[in-house]
Amino acid sequence: MAMPQPDERILERAPQIVTALRGVLPEDAVIDDPQETLAYECDALTAYRCAPLAVVLPRTTAEVAEAMRVCGVMGVPVVPRGAGTSLAGGALPTADCVVIGTARLNQVLEIDTDNRFIRVQTGVTNLSVSEVLEPHGFFYAPDPSSQLACTIAGNIAMNSGGAHCLKYGVTTNNLMGATVVLTTGEIVELGGAELASSGLDLLGLLCGSEGQLGIVTEAFLRILPRPEGARPMLIGFDSPEVAGECVARIIRSGVLPVAIEYMDEPCLRAVEDFAQAGYPKCAAVLIVEVEGSPDEIADQIARIRAIADELEPVEFRESRNADDALAIWKGRKSAFGAMGRLGDYICLDGTVPVGQLPHTLRRIGELSKQHGLEVANVFHAGDGNMHPLILFNANEPGQLERAEAFGADILRLCVEVGGCLTGEHGVGVEKRDLMDVQYDAPDLAMQMEVKDVFDPTWILNPAKVFPLQASAAHRLKAVQ
Amino acid sequence: MTSETISRTTNTPKTEAELAEIVAGHFAGCQPLRTMGGGTRVQADHIAGDTLTTRAMSGVVTYEPGEMTLIARAGTPLWEIEAMLVSEGQALAFEPPDLRGVLGSDGTPTIGGMVAANASGPRGIMAGACRDHLLGVRFVDGQGRVLKNGGRVMKNVTGLDLSKLLCGSFGTLGILTEVAMKTLPHAQARGTLAIRGVDDAEALRTFTTALATPFEISGAAFHDGTAWLRIEGLPPQLAYRQKRLQELFGAYEITFLDAEATVTLWRDLRDVAHFAGTDTPLWRVPVKPSDAPALTASLRALGGQTSLDWGGGLIWYCGPGEASAVRDIAPHAMLVRRGGVEGSAFPRQSAAVERLSQELRRKFDPAGILNPGLMGG
Numbered sequence: 001m002a003m004p005q006p007d008e009r010i011l012e013r014a015p016q017i018v019t020a021l022r023g024v025l026p027e028d029a030v031i032d033d034p035q036e037t038l039a040y041e042c043d044a045l046t047a048y049r050c051a052p053l054a055v056v057l058p059r060t061t062a063e064v065a066e067a068m069r070v071c072g073v074m075g076v077p078v079v080p081r082g083a084g085t086s087l088a089g090g091a092l093p094t095a096d097c098v099v100i101g102t103a104r105l106n107q108v109l110e111i112d113t114d115n116r117f118i119r120v121q122t123g124v125t126n127l128s129v130s131e132v133l134e135p136h137g138f139f140y141a142p143d144p145s146s147q148l149a150c151t152i153a154g155n156i157a158m159n160s161g162g163a164h165c166l167k168y169g170v171t172t173n174n175l176m177g178a179t180v181v182l183t184t185g186e187i188v189e190l191g192g193a194e195l196a197s198s199g200l201d202l203l204g205l206l207c208g209s210e211g212q213l214g215i216v217t218e219a220f221l222r223i224l225p226r227p228e229g230a231r232p233m234l235i236g237f238d239s240p241e242v243a244g245e246c247v248a249r250i251i252r253s254g255v256l257p258v259a260i261e262y263m264d265e266p267c268l269r270a271v272e273d274f275a276q277a278g279y280p281k282c283a284a285v286l287i288v289e290v291e292g293s294p295d296e297i298a299d300q301i302a303r304i305r306a307i308a309d310e311l312e313p314v315e316f317r318e319s320r321n322a323d324d325a326l327a328i329w330k331g332r333k334s335a336f337g338a339m340g341r342l343g344d345y346i347c348l349d350g351t352v353p354v355g356q357l358p359h360t361l362r363r364i365g366e367l368s369k370q371h372g373l374e375v376a377n378v379f380h381a382g383d384g385n386m387h388p389l390i391l392f393n394a395n396e397p398g399q400l401e402r403a404e405a406f407g408a409d410i411l412r413l414c415v416e417v418g419g420c421l422t423g424e425h426g427v428g429v430e431k432r433d434l435m436d437v438q439y440d441a442p443d444l445a446m447q448m449e450v451k452d453v454f455d456p457t458w459i460l461n462p463a464k465v466f467p468l469q470a471s472a473a474h475r476l477k478a479v480q
Numbered sequence: 481m482t483s484e485t486i487s488r489t490t491n492t493p494k495t496e497a498e499l500a501e502i503v504a505g506h507f508a509g510c511q512p513l514r515t516m517g518g519g520t521r522v523q524a525d526h527i528a529g530d531t532l533t534t535r536a537m538s539g540v541v542t543y544e545p546g547e548m549t550l551i552a553r554a555g556t557p558l559w560e561i562e563a564m565l566v567s568e569g570q571a572l573a574f575e576p577p578d579l580r581g582v583l584g585s586d587g588t589p590t591i592g593g594m595v596a597a598n599a600s601g602p603r604g605i606m607a608g609a610c611r612d613h614l615l616g617v618r619f620v621d622g623q624g625r626v627l628k629n630g631g632r633v634m635k636n637v638t639g640l641d642l643s644k645l646l647c648g649s650f651g652t653l654g655i656l657t658e659v660a661m662k663t664l665p666h667a668q669a670r671g672t673l674a675i676r677g678v679d680d681a682e683a684l685r686t687f688t689t690a691l692a693t694p695f696e697i698s699g700a701a702f703h704d705g706t707a708w709l710r711i712e713g714l715p716p717q718l719a720y721r722q723k724r725l726q727e728l729f730g731a732y733e734i735t736f737l738d739a740e741a742t743v744t745l746w747r748d749l750r751d752v753a754h755f756a757g758t759d760t761p762l763w764r765v766p767v768k769p770s771d772a773p774a775l776t777a778s779l780r781a782l783g784g785q786t787s788l789d790w791g792g793g794l795i796w797y798c799g800p801g802e803a804s805a806v807r808d809i810a811p812h813a814m815l816v817r818r819g820g821v822e823g824s825a826f827p828r829q830s831a832a833v834e835r836l837s838q839e840l841r842r843k844f845d846p847a848g849i850l851n852p853g854l855m856g857g
Contacts, residue, residue, distance in 0.1 A: 114688050115769050137692065159637045170635065172644070173612045188832040193768040195793040196600070196609060198814045199829050199856065200653075200837045204611060204644025208637045227694045248546030254569055254665040254714070292694075292717060299716045351633040354547040383634040384547070423635035431638075438638055443627050447640040449843040453836060465639060 001048055001089070001429050004463050004475070006096035010076055011053070017074055017098070018054050024066040029104075031055040040081065040099050044146075045089040045430055047346075047400060052079065052093035059104045061179055061187060061217040068215065069185025071098050077459050078183070080211040082154025083125065085146040087347060088428025090158065090210050090464060102153040105217055108132050115193055117176055117220050122153035126160075129221065138223040141168035144424070145336070156216050158426040159208030163259040166382035167291075168224070170424070172207040177220035180206060180213075183455045192220055205450070210426050211461040213454040227291040230258065232328045233301055234287055236280035236314040240264060241358040243284035247381045248354055249307045250288065255300050260382035261287040261332050264361065267339070267376040267389070268331075274338030277331030280315040286381065287332055335378045336389075344394040347387055348407050350414030351423035354384045363413055364388055371406040373399075385423035386414070412437050427465045435467050448474050488514070489530040494537060496618065496626060496657040502532060503655065503849075504624025512849045515651035517555060517593025520578070520585045522650060522825075523818050527851055534592050537657060542632070545570055548663045549615065549632050554592025554656040561591055565663055573664040574610050575601030575746070581756035583817055592656040598648030601750035602699040602710070605691075605790045611647040613662045619646055619654035622845025632660040645840065652855045653844035667698070667712030672737040672745060673725055675707040680773040680788065683707040686729060687769065687791035693728070695721040701749045703787035708737075710746060754787060755798040761819035765795040765810040778809045826855055 105123035143162035177191030512529030616630025699710030769792035784799015
């Protein structure tokens with residue numbers, strides 16, 4: 001993955017830049033010791049690494065603004081960073097950049113259950129938001145798999161979702177307002193405690209912009225009352241097509257589960273070896289979860305059972321208590337760990353129309369043979385967000401490149417069948433150079449013109465999201 | 481030139497290419513265009529230029545009920561879409577309002593107009609607004625370029641979300657030619673609790689209590705002494721939720737409206753039918769719900785009436801108050817029916833937001849020809 005050469009003129013001025021940052025920030029907020037900046041050399045896309053020039057860890061919006069202002073004036077690229085759990089290299093630094101991290105922006109500012117929002121500094125973790133809400137009987141809906149570690153700042157940057165977003169939507173559907181620091185250091189408030197605002201939807205534009213437009217330091221998040229209960233069921237099928245058909249029939253029936261997860265045979269094998277979850281041996285397993293009171297849950301399970309029975313499943317297992325529920329989720333939740341035991345893997349993130357799932361799975365199987373690398377599939381079937389895991393051996397020269405080429409073919413396939421390059425991980429550097437598969441040149445040009453409005457000199461997370469060649473002219477402005 | 485003397489040409493392109501050509505021509509000549517779908521949502525007589533309507537660009541491109549996705553050309557009548565969804569047991573969950581009664585407009589609401597206005601009704605409190613159900617758009621910008629953003633799948637974080645910008649931009653950034661929407665199962669059962677004899681503050685208390693329960697209240701509105709709570713779901717869910725809510729509000733005088741009465745009531749609340757049929761100015765005011773009782777009292781002091789939607793998060797004010805007086809009380813107020821009130825229908829933004837919005841408009845519409853003067857800038 002190519003990244004632009006670091007700007008020598010910035011590297012030469014590194015001491016002055018650090019001094020300028022120290023001049024406006026508390027002493028412990030600026031890190032330039034090479035041993036310490038090394039901790040920020042990559043995010044969860046660990047194949048690519050580069051330590052930044054310095055790291056800034058502010059505690060307030062005003063401090064973020066000061067840091068941004070200094071970097072803006074001195075023309076230093078800024079890479080915003082939440083918890084660094086991005087799988088697409090969204091927080092990958094360059095040698096000539098300053099990382100502004102949200103780790104110390106970790107205060108819950110206001111819990112308002114009457115008006116159904118929580119206001120937080122965006123360095124708080126996703127899970128801790130729901131934890132502080134629990135005694136109030138509320139929760140925050142978006143639940144990415146990394147929720148224990150990932151921050152609200154990162155969730156907003158990537159418009160994160162999770163297993164339960166089939167019913168509750170993703171971050172953009174649960175974000176009411178944001179405090180944003182622009183590259184000039186200017187602080188802008190978007191939205192707030194109201195459910196709607198008029199004017200152009202800048203908040204909607206900001207959400208999912210991967211740190212291209214500004215740094216979000218505080219947010220109003222919509223909160224929801226906790227459901228009375230939730231129970232999963234497991235349905236095994238001996239054909240991926242029939243499993244896919246079951247997903248479509250459930251959705252058409254009027255029952256809206258909170259989650260529909262899918263695992264294919266290679267994934268099931270790995271999970272069984274690793275977690276002994278007791279899953280059936282079959283071609284595909286669905287885990288479907290429904291919510292409500294005990295009677296409501298029983299009714300929904302009966303409806304889904306009737307739908308599944310028509311398709312003659314290998315097994316239909318419903319949870320009757322908390323232990324059953326844990327057992328059903330155990331394999332799914334350990335899937336990524338289980339795959340990791342088999343070797344190195346890259347995890348993709350394409351989305352396809354649900355009706356195209358069987359065809360896509362078949363084609364992925366064919367591509368696997370063509371590229372000579374194994375692949376396993378585990379994903380959110382209700383919304384077609386696939387996560388093919390491509391297995392390879394990082395110690396064997398050339399295998400990473402082969403895995404990446406295979407991955408690119410899968411993502412092209414996703415677009416070809418009417419889907420998109422990324423459902424929840426973001427473009428980052430990983431899918432940057434595939435953007436022209438989904439968008440024509442004028443579509444991309446318009447997006448880059450929008451970035452120009454917020455970041456005229458392209459100092460904010462440059463060389464991400466947009467293909468390097470296409471963005472070259474815009475990035476050049478930073479140098480001039 | 482006053483609005484009475486403007487003589488307009490109406491452009492009714494049948495294809496995206498034709499539309500792009502018309503816009504490119506106007507861009508070249510710096511001639512303004514008054515853009516619309518069915519012309520049912522905005523009182524736009526004061527906007528300069530020839531009219532351009534998308535209503536001849538009609539038809540559903542794809543509808544996949546099992547995927548909960550629909551793609552339609554911008555001019556497709558909304559009733560046609562809704563009838564098609566109902567036949568598959570689905571709906572646009574955000575309940576787009578029909579403002580013809582309120583605005584005294586005729587014509588046919590279109591799906592493109594709905595997106596351009598981010599038209600969202602009472603169920604927004606649970607399901608979100610139109611923008612939350614928009615998956616992707618095709619549009620023609622102010623230079624006549626055909627562009628697209630988003631797609632037709634439910635999860636998509638590929639690049640910048642320009643679809644959100646287009647949604648609610650009232651045709652000032654581009655003219656929508658095709659929209660992709662998420663559809664959702666239509667509730668199989670529905671009913672309404674009507675809590676009678678309450679004032680704004682008590683209505684708000686019932687909303688706050690009800691919306692803290694897990695019973696998925698899909699409408700919470702108040703007008704003329706009655707607060708309504710709508711519940712929906714599968715038949716057993718409805719029965720259970722009704723029982724629990726009736727227990728919760730046992731101290732009040734409650735009646736339960738069946739499915740048929742519920743449909744009629746919420747259609748009327750959605751369309752603000754209680755303030756239709758007059759020319760008194762009508763304002764739509766999003767607020768923090770707990771502020772609603774005080775704000776409604778202040779607004780009523782200007783003369784006129786109020787009602788509440790979204791559990792108190794939305795005030796409708798129908799009254800003779802001057803724009804400056806209304807906005808002093810409610811800075812987020814948007815003027816829906818002019819009734820002789822001059823000036824921008826849209827609330828004032830902060831300087832920074834206004835600057836960013838203007839610069840964005842210049843990128844999409846460098847010559848400023850799309851609905852000039854309608855929305856800031």
